[in-house]
């Protein structure tokens with residue numbers, strides 16, 4: 001793991017199998033993911049590809065079946081029950097898929113942000129200050145006395161993000177935070193996540209279906225059939241005339257054993273099936289049909 005020593009999140013050949021009666025579902029089938037400290041990464045993929053499973057594992061809510069998963073110093077496969085509680089309380093903040101499941105209907109926004117800090121035995125004065133600061137930072141400072149039913153969907157999501165950040169976690173995990181919102185509100189909530197990443201230095205992993213959202217982060221990881229299949233990296237380039245534009249480049253992800261997934265449209269275009277010919281050239285590798 002030496003090359004990944006600086007990484008905050010490292011998943012290697014991660015497997016999660018759900019067993020319901022005689023039926024086995026392989027939700028993750030050897031997923032690889034490395035996220036560096038301070039990064040903001042979008043995770044995309046078709047419904048059922050394993051995105052929520054990955055996030056639940058990183059959140060310490062679900063445990064992997066096999067492989068490796070490390071967040072900071074925590075090994076998510078072997079950690080004790082007591083460590084798991086500490087991990088969930090202090091290392092990661094988790095915003096769940098349904099907005100409502102993050103909030104408690106009879107508590108005000110301020111009381112909800114206060115709750116995780118109370119569990120962590122934070123002194124009252126610090127709790128008051130921090131919940132006010134967090135709600136303010138997320139643009140809902142004026143709504144601190146309102147209950148979830150008195151907030152719009154976008155405001156509820158901002159409060160949920162503030163709750164997730166209450167104990168100053170280093171990692172924020174958000175599962176489809178904009179899934180139930182209209183386009184404009186979704187852009188606002190996503191902007192709030194980017195502010196959290198930039199201003200508070202929190203590493204953010206966000207699952208999304210929304211291509212407009214994933215187009216706004218520097219790195220998008222695609223999951224297909226429970227594996228990481230490709231990554232898109234975006235960077236801003238400056239042209240000769242001084243204007244800037246964003247360049248997006250797609251990369252296939254190679255695991256430690258050297259396996260990569262050839263995209264379906266490439267396979268179909270050249271009728272690549274079970275066997276292919278590989279040839280090593282001075283600076284690249286070619287893949288040809290076996291004909």
Ligand SMILES: Nc1ncnc2c1ncn2[C@@H]1O[C@H](COP(=O)(O)OP(=O)(O)OP(=O)(O)O)[C@@H](O)[C@H]1O
Nearest residue numbers: 018020025026027046047048049050051052053054
């Ligand atoms: N608790 C569970 N028990 C059994 N199977 C499960 C469980 N949770 C998820 N699965 C299955 O694992 C696979 C991956 O599910 P997951 O929810 O991680 O996908 P997803 O990419 O997040 O999908 P969506 O975008 O629809 O939320 C699916 O086939 C799903 O049916």
